[in-house]
Amino acid sequence: MNILRKSILIGFTVLGMAAAHAQDTQPAGKPHGAHPTKEQMQAKMADMYAKRQARLHDLLKLTAQQESAWATYQAAIKPAALDGQRPERKPMNKLTAPERLNLALEMTRKREAFLETRVKAVGAFYAQLNPAQQTLFDEHGLGGGRGGFRGHRGHHGMHGGWGHGGHEGWGGPRQQG
Template structure:
C-alpha cells in the first residue's frame, strides 16, 4: 500500500483548519412509527437545481450559522473577542470573483503544458489560502483556555467531515481502513 504523505497532510490540515466552516451532516429523516411504512420519495422527483449564486448564498448562511454556534459553545471572554474577529475574517469563504472556474472550452484550447501551468497556479493559490487559514486558526487557538481548546477541537473535528462520504469514510477520499 502506497502512502500519500502530501494527501494525508492536506487532509489533516483541511480538517483542522476548515472544520468550523465545513458543511454539517444532514440530519437523518425521522424514523417511522411502529407498523408504519417508511415514506418513499415521489418517482422522478428531484431537488431543484440551485444556480451558483443561490448556492453561494446558502453556503454563506450556513457558514455564519456554524460560526455563531461555535462562538456560543466556546463562551469567549471580552479579551478574546478581537482574536475571534480576526479568526472569523480569515475563515470567510473566498470571493469567487478572481477564482472563477475556468471555462471548459477555454481550458480545452490550451496546450498540455499550459493546462499544467494553470492547474499548478490554481493549486498554489489554494495552498496559500489554506496556509493563511491555518495560521489564523493557530493564532486564535493560542488565545483559548484549555477547556475552550477542547471544545474547539471536538467541534471542528466533528464538523470537519464532509457528510458520510468525506475524508476517512468508506466511499470517500482519504485513508481506507482495513
C-alpha cells in the same frame, strides 16, 4: 453581552435574512427539481457558514478578552464572496498537457496561500483559548464535529485518496513486489 458580540450576531442575522429573501424571491415558473441559481447557492452557503460560526462562538463561551481574537480570526477565515467575474475557461480537453499542468500548479499555489493564511489565523486564535476551549475547538472547529480532515475522501471522490487503496495512482497498476 458586549458590543462586538452583538455586532457579530447582527451580521449573522443579516446574512440569514438575505438567504431567506433570496429563497423567497425565486421565480414562480420554475419546475420542481430545478437547480438553484448561483446567487441562491451563495446565499445558502453564507447562511450555513454563519450558523456554523455562531454555534462555535456560543460553544466556546469566549471571555471579553477573547472576543477581539475571535473577530480577527473570523475576518481572516471568512470565505471570499464570489462576484461572478470568472475568467473565460477553456474545457480541459482543449488545453495542451503543459497548459493543464501549469493550471494545476497555479491552483495548487492559490490553495497553499489560502492554507497558509488559515494556519496563521487558527494558530493565533487557538493560542488565546484555554485548554477546555481548545478541546472544543478541536472537536467542532474546522469541521471537527463531522469528520474534519479525517473524513475527506480524497481528490475527485476517490475512496481513500491517492495511493491509499482503491486507486492505482499515476503510473498504472501497482507492481507486485
